[in-house]
Amino acid sequence: MSLSAIWGLVQTALELGVTCSLTVLALFLSYSMLNVCDLSTDGCFTLGAAVGAVVAIAGHPYLSIPAAMAAGMLSGFVTAVLQTRMGIDSLLAGIIVNTGLYSINIAVMGKSSLLNMNKTETVFTKVKALLADTPLAGYQELLIALAAVALVIVFLTLFLRTRLGLAIRATGDNPDMVRSSSINPVFTTTVGLCVANAFTGLSGCLLAQSQKSVNIDIGSGMVTIALASLLIGQTFLGRGSIAKRAVGMVLGSVIFRLVYTIALRLNMPAFMLKLVSSVIVIIAIAGPYLKTQLPMLEKRLAGSRKGGG
Amino acid sequence: MLTLQNISKTFNPGTVNEKTALTDVSLHLEKGDFVTIIGANGAGKSTLFNAIAGSFFPDTGRIELDGQDVTFQPEFKRAKAIGRLFQDPMRGSAPAMTIEENLALAAAGGGWLSHVSKAEKAAFRDKLALLDMGLEDRMRQPVGLLSGGQRQALTLLMATMVPPKLLLLDEHTAALDPSTAEKVLALTQDIVREHGLTCLMITHNMSSALELGNRTLMMDSGRILLDLKGDARQGLTVSDLLRMFKENVGKALDNDRMLLS
Known part of the structure; x- marks a missing residue:
């Protein structure tokens, strides 16, 4: 395999990793900070992709990005209202919204489950034209994704230091404290989920436009993939400042895609992607738990041996 | 400053788990009052705090804080005017x-x-x-x-x-070791004095209930039994308190965590 072929694979992994890391950053806010596992992520990712594509096809390449983010925000708002105002369990709220979004996404895509953007002017084609005669030609996917990720990280770092950001973090960190304080957990949860889902929508929009097509399944399994990336990132840069941890999320996402690319080269079939992400999430969450259980298990085994059955 | 008029609360009404937690509780606090509250387990001390803080709304009655009717104000809005500490030290800050x-x-x-x-x-x-x-x-x-x-x-x-209008202390030193508890209690007194805070403090330490503050309430079965202030409270000892409790309730004060010394 030639060097350029290897670089080609790495570049694709980087593009995918960085683009999808926006979803990981969304989970960083909802899962790590608010302590809400937002299962509407898959549907919201597809929603962002669909809305972004439709707006771009309608001839508004730049408008497609804020439109996708606004759609994501709206979806997050619905999830938040269900769990804070309607008494629906937060996991169930996510699942319900996710299911509902499937129909909405097909409706957005004009009753079709596939949209093609081969001849559509998108942010990527615009930037590609700009880069045409520079040394960076051909890197528009990576550059746009990196720029988006950098903006989101800067935003998150600043936002989580504001009083509202601190209140959101406290809501996830100690709900008991928040309940008897002047922070309204309904408000903080709603804002947190809206912002997080705006990022998820943005992530979907950028992935669809860089791939020049939207499939109704583009977001399926995304929550597990993002969670796997988040947990990988946490093992590398899990402590320290918000900025450092946010960079860790991007790193986790890129590592996940690189490992996946390598596994593909080793003849792992492509359909294994979702199983791999599931196994990573299981190991990352169950591992530390089992480690705490191990001494107890050893004691019990030793005890039963001594007791002689 | 704080006025409670005929507050009653029954949990799970009409079921086998029905529990009358507060019965017709009325209380008036002046600004700067430091009131200690004692009572047996299940006397309704913490429930009284929950009613004042807005963790639930009372079945009957009216709560007024600094001239404003807060009876049905949500907890997070009331919390701007009310500071609250619980027995569990992990409860009040984000780890x-x-x-x-x-x-x-x-x-x-x-x-x-x-x-x-x-x-x-x-x-x-x-x-x-x-x-x-x-x-x-x-x-x-x-x-x-x-x-x-x-x-x-x-x-x-x-x-x-x-500085809150009202500070609620719910046995906030009970889970600490004795020397730390003493230190936190001293800090509490300093801060209350410095800001002239109005304060309600639940304690299981009967002598500090008499030493601290200017007024002592004794609760039992969701009612305020005794309200000691001024001359009536002056020179009172722990054994006086125990005797008064027995006279009022007809049984000895029973609290496994109560400190009599």
Whole structure:
């Protein structure tokens, strides 16, 4: 395999990793900070992709990005209202919204489950034209994704230091404290989920436009993939400042895609992607738990041996 | 300052688990009152606090705080005027956030999108130094690393950062070791005196119930049995209290955690 072929694979992994890391950053806010596992992520990712594509096809390449983010925000708002105002369990709220979004996404895509953007002017084609005669030609996917990720990280770092950001973090960190304080957990949860889902929508929009097509399944399994990336990132840069941890999320996402690319080269079939992400999430969450259980298990085994059955 | 008129609360009415937690409780506090509350387990002390703080709405009655009817005001709105400490020192601060961030949450100055200013951070440092626990040099550390006593002292600081109209202390030193408890109690007195706070304190320590503050309430079965203040409270001893309880209830005061000395 030639060097350029290897670089080609790495570049694709980087593009995918960085683009999808926006979803990981969304989970960083909802899962790590608010302590809400937002299962509407898959549907919201597809929603962002669909809305972004439709707006771009309608001839508004730049408008497609804020439109996708606004759609994501709206979806997050619905999830938040269900769990804070309607008494629906937060996991169930996510699942319900996710299911509902499937129909909405097909409706957005004009009753079709596939949209093609081969001849559509998108942010990527615009930037590609700009880069045409520079040394960076051909890197528009990576550059746009990196720029988006950098903006989101800067935003998150600043936002989580504001009083509202601190209140959101406290809501996830100690709900008991928040309940008897002047922070309204309904408000903080709603804002947190809206912002997080705006990022998820943005992530979907950028992935669809860089791939020049939207499939109704583009977001399926995304929550597990993002969670796997988040947990990988946490093992590398899990402590320290918000900025450092946010960079860790991007790193986790890129590592996940690189490992996946390598596994593909080793003849792992492509359909294994979702199983791999599931196994990573299981190991990352169950591992530390089992480690705490191990001494107890050893004691019990030793005890039963001594007791002689 | 604080007026409770005929507050009653029954939990799970009409079921086998029906429990009358408060019965026709009326209470009036003047500004600057420091009231200690004693009573057996299940007497309704914490339930009284929950009613005042708005954790639930009473079945009957009216609660007025500083001239404003707050009976049906949600808890988080009332919390702006009420500082509250619980027995569990882990309950009042966010463990994954730093000392500085916790204090910033409590300071509540500026708008939602404002950052904590340098001046505020310096003020936090000065306040922390008053605790004399070395916390002023650990402002960037997560609160989860602190001991129970340190966390309760920090919670006290947070609850009084913006001096509340009313401070509710629910056995806030009961889970601490004796010397730390003493220190936190002394800090509480300093802070209450400094800001002239109106304060209600539940305690299981009968002698500190008589020593601290200017008024003592004794509760049993969701009612206020005794309301001791002024001359009637002057010179009262723990054995007087026990005798008064027995006369009023017809049985001895029974509380496994009650300290009689």
